Amino acid sequence: MSSGFKHIKKGNICSAKGFLSGSIYSGIKSPGLEKKDIGIIYSEHNCVSAGTFTQNSIVSPSVTWTKSTIDKGNIRAIVANSGCANTSVGEQGFIDAKEMALITSKALDLDLDSVAVASTGIIGVELPMALMRKYIPQIEISKNDGNGFARSILTTDKRTKEMAVSFDIGESKVTIGGVSKGSGMIHPNMATMLAFITTDIDINESILKNVLTNAVNKSFNQISVDGDQSTNDTVLILANGQAKNKKINTEEEAETFASALNEVCIFLAKEIARDGEGNTRLIEATVNGAKSQKDANKSSRSIVSSNLVKTAVYGRDPNWGRIMMAVGASEIELEESKIEIFVNDIQIVAEGKTTPYNNQSVVIAMNQDLIRLTVNLNIGKSSGTAWGSELTEEYVVFNSAYTT
Amino acid sequence: MSSGFKHIKKGNICSAKGFLSGSIYSGIKSPGLEKKDIGIIYSEHNCVSAGTFTQNSIVSPSVTWTKSTIDKGNIRAIVANSGCANTSVGEQGFIDAKEMALITSKALDLDLDSVAVASTGIIGVELPMALMRKYIPQIEISKNDGNGFARSILTTDKRTKEMAVSFDIGESKVTIGGVSKGSGMIHPNMATMLAFITTDIDINESILKNVLTNAVNKSFNQISVDGDQSTNDTVLILANGQAKNKKINTEEEAETFASALNEVCIFLAKEIARDGEGNTRLIEATVNGAKSQKDANKSSRSIVSSNLVKTAVYGRDPNWGRIMMAVGASEIELEESKIEIFVNDIQIVAEGKTTPYNNQSVVIAMNQDLIRLTVNLNIGKSSGTAWGSELTEEYVVFNSAYTT
Numbered sequence: 001m002s003s004g005f006k007h008i009k010k011g012n013i014c015s016a017k018g019f020l021s022g023s024i025y026s027g028i029k030s031p032g033l034e035k036k037d038i039g040i041i042y043s044e045h046n047c048v049s050a051g052t053f054t055q056n057s058i059v060s061p062s063v064t065w066t067k068s069t070i071d072k073g074n075i076r077a078i079v080a081n082s083g084c085a086n087t088s089v090g091e092q093g094f095i096d097a098k099e100m101a102l103i104t105s106k107a108l109d110l111d112l113d114s115v116a117v118a119s120t121g122i123i124g125v126e127l128p129m130a131l132m133r134k135y136i137p138q139i140e141i142s143k144n145d146g147n148g149f150a151r152s153i154l155t156t157d158k159r160t161k162e163m164a165v166s167f168d169i170g171e172s173k174v175t176i177g178g179v180s181k182g183s184g185m186i187h188p189n190m191a192t193m194l195a196f197i198t199t200d201i202d203i204n205e206s207i208l209k210n211v212l213t214n215a216v217n218k219s220f221n222q223i224s225v226d227g228d229q230s231t232n233d234t235v236l237i238l239a240n241g242q243a244k245n246k247k248i249n250t251e252e253e254a255e256t257f258a259s260a261l262n263e264v265c266i267f268l269a270k271e272i273a274r275d276g277e278g279n280t281r282l283i284e285a286t287v288n289g290a291k292s293q294k295d296a297n298k299s300s301r302s303i304v305s306s307n308l309v310k311t312a313v314y315g316r317d318p319n320w321g322r323i324m325m326a327v328g329a330s331e332i333e334l335e336e337s338k339i340e341i342f343v344n345d346i347q348i349v350a351e352g353k354t355t356p357y358n359n360q361s362v363v364i365a366m367n368q369d370l371i372r373l374t375v376n377l378n379i380g381k382s383s384g385t386a387w388g389s390e391l392t393e394e395y396v397v398f399n400s401a402y403t404t
Numbered sequence: 405m406s407s408g409f410k411h412i413k414k415g416n417i418c419s420a421k422g423f424l425s426g427s428i429y430s431g432i433k434s435p436g437l438e439k440k441d442i443g444i445i446y447s448e449h450n451c452v453s454a455g456t457f458t459q460n461s462i463v464s465p466s467v468t469w470t471k472s473t474i475d476k477g478n479i480r481a482i483v484a485n486s487g488c489a490n491t492s493v494g495e496q497g498f499i500d501a502k503e504m505a506l507i508t509s510k511a512l513d514l515d516l517d518s519v520a521v522a523s524t525g526i527i528g529v530e531l532p533m534a535l536m537r538k539y540i541p542q543i544e545i546s547k548n549d550g551n552g553f554a555r556s557i558l559t560t561d562k563r564t565k566e567m568a569v570s571f572d573i574g575e576s577k578v579t580i581g582g583v584s585k586g587s588g589m590i591h592p593n594m595a596t597m598l599a600f601i602t603t604d605i606d607i608n609e610s611i612l613k614n615v616l617t618n619a620v621n622k623s624f625n626q627i628s629v630d631g632d633q634s635t636n637d638t639v640l641i642l643a644n645g646q647a648k649n650k651k652i653n654t655e656e657e658a659e660t661f662a663s664a665l666n667e668v669c670i671f672l673a674k675e676i677a678r679d680g681e682g683n684t685r686l687i688e689a690t691v692n693g694a695k696s697q698k699d700a701n702k703s704s705r706s707i708v709s710s711n712l713v714k715t716a717v718y719g720r721d722p723n724w725g726r727i728m729m730a731v732g733a734s735e736i737e738l739e740e741s742k743i744e745i746f747v748n749d750i751q752i753v754a755e756g757k758t759t760p761y762n763n764q765s766v767v768i769a770m771n772q773d774l775i776r777l778t779v780n781l782n783i784g785k786s787s788g789t790a791w792g793s794e795l796t797e798e799y800v801v802f803n804s805a806y807t808t
Contacts, residue, residue: 329461
């Protein structure tokens with residue numbers, strides 16, 4: 001998927017000009033390796049911003065607060081915590097989200113409405129505001145703590161997920177940095193998909209919204225770990241204009257930026273899928289030749305969401321019937337006799353029927369860290385890709401072993 | 405769910421007047437305990453019929469054939485095989501389905517269009533027509549082989565699923581018998597949900613269609629084993645009028661029949677969920693007080709389809725956050741502060757928040773064979789129930805262990 005943008009070594013949320021971050025351990029979650037549970041991203045300058053949020057009917061008040069700040073259009077900082085989702089706690093949830101923003105705004109000398117909030121962790125437990133009041137003001141903001149912030153949002157993730165790219169627009173060097181955390185879930189935690197992106201591009205806000213929505217549709221909306229959408233899912237982007245490029249005002253002018261943002265979002269999304277609970281490997285399903293973009297996205301997502309495909313990949317079993325059925329189950333338009341299926345680059349289905357192939361080659365292909373399943377529908381021009389994790393015994397043990 | 409209809413002891417597909425069946429072992433599948441792989445249901449008299457079929461975009465030609473016979477409205481027999489799904493085999497699939505009907509029609513001295521076909525088993529392999537030609541004519545039809553038919557359609561099911569009820573309409577005794585097989589899947593088999601229902605009621609065909617659709621929406625469409633819809637799913641009902649009741653011509657007249665059919669379909673659907681691969685217990689999720697029937701059905705199905713809920717039940721873990729999230733993930737209308745959740749009869753959530761409960765009682769409740777999860781939305785009058793299986797390590801092993 002790499003389109004040739006320069007990846008910045010140890011790139012992170014502070015790579016773009018004018019963005020700082022900080023993090024601290026307050027004790028909201030038990031001290032793991034990361035030992036951080038509150039983090040702040042801060043822009044030295046005014047930003048335009050955009051966000052996409054969970055479609056779950058149950059929404060964390062932290063999300064509700066952040067949506068309102070996005071609408072006001074003046075975000076300068078994001079404060080995030082792990083260890084507590086601030087969800088299903090009644091009216092106290094919004095009061096606490098707002099106070100968390102207030103504490104942060106005072107510490108950074110910003111307006112209250114300039115602070116977005118994100119929470120991830122246990123559901124049904126109120127935010128420990130005493131810890132927030134004590135520790136948020138102690139967070140030191142700098143150019144050097146991007147990785148600290150990445151650690152501060154982790155829950156059941158096994159590693160941080162961060163990257164940055166740069167590219168030129170005219171004479172100006174533009175940078176995009178991003179960080180994410182995973183969507184795997186474990187009791188008593190309800191982890192969440194969070195992603196924050198910073199960029200120094202100068203861009204019109206409504207163009208930024210469109211570009212972000214498109215990027216999210218190709219990346220975070222195309223991953224499946226356990227198929228469940230959390231109450232706290234949030235993707236936010238801040239753009240502070242410090243690259244001093246000629247301001248982007250049209251979709252055409254935004255093309256390079258859009259490609260770079262896609263690359264960042266897809267990287268961060270794939271890292272989430274790869275880090276799914278009990279998972280060690282990544283399934284990448286691509287559907288080509290679909291009648292519409294919607295069909296391509298939906299059917300590729302259907303493949304990586306299927307428990308039967310997930311277990312088949314885990315078993316190194318090139319079970320093309322399950323892939324066929326998962327495509328059909330998405331109820332898209334297709335002509336069975338035109339379908340082709342490939343595992344990595346080995347064709348196993350032609351004209352909708354199994355075709356002779358070297359079975360051992362396919363099993364070897366399925367032993368790799370990245371298993372690419374490709375379906376050619378051959379009835380249209382749209383392509384979509386989705387990423388998912390295996391389904392392993394370890395997932396079941398991980399998610400059932402905790403008995404109250 | 406029992407509404408007091410008389411359950412006939414050892415009731416089956418032959419319990420209603422004028423229905424016979426037969427079965428045989430032809431060798432299409434390996435000889436298990438059931439040792440049957442082709443079965444026939446036969447009506448001595450003309451029938452009205454109705455059917456519901458898979459929504460998968462990939463459809464077995466056996467289903468395509470049967471849809472056309474339903475449209476012609478003259479079904480007298482159903483021939484079904486296990487061991488081969490007759491799916492994804494190109495044009496040969498329809499030729500073979502039609503020949504299977506033809507062989508059966510000749511053996512029973514019926515019109516070709518009077519024979520419906522159903523297939524379940526391996527995908528991508530052609531029907532072994534030599535076996536069909538040899539063994540179908542040998543099948544002996546009688547009143548006594550209902551259980552033989554039930555065995556002939558099994559694939560990875562651990563037991564047969566059959567029942568019959570009777571009730572009075574005026575002076576007439578009406579009987580409904582039914583049989584089903586499960587939807588769990590294992591390589592190289594792709595099992596299917598099949599259900600066949602016979603009744604001697606005298607009923608208008610369009611009323612029968614409506615009553616069946618409603619019953620299927622409350623039963624077979626509300627179960628989840630592994631979330632994947634097969635290419636061969638079929639529910640068929642035949643009604644031959646031999647109860648000699650005053651013919652049912654309106655929805656109101658059909659009310660008692662509809663209740664009885666619901667009971668039969670729900671019984672058969674629950675048996676499928678209970679018999680899911682690697683599963684020993686049944687999850688029953690009910691959502692009450694929804695704004696619409698659609699919302700109630702969708703959200704209850706979302707609960708039993710959630711991998712996180714399935715693993716939590718397996719772990720005897722009353723993880724209300726996962727139930728809350730699964731309800732929300734169905735994107736229905738709700739007011740969080742009005743939500744109540746019960747495990748069996750113990751309330752664990754009130755006003756959208758966790759409420760003090762005796763944890764040990766809940767764990768004990770979750771140790772039972774039937775785990776009832778009830779969600780009261782308290783914003784409307786619609787209720788829906790869905791059934792599902794646990795997600796266990798055994799499921800993963802079962803579905804991944806076969807390495808080609």
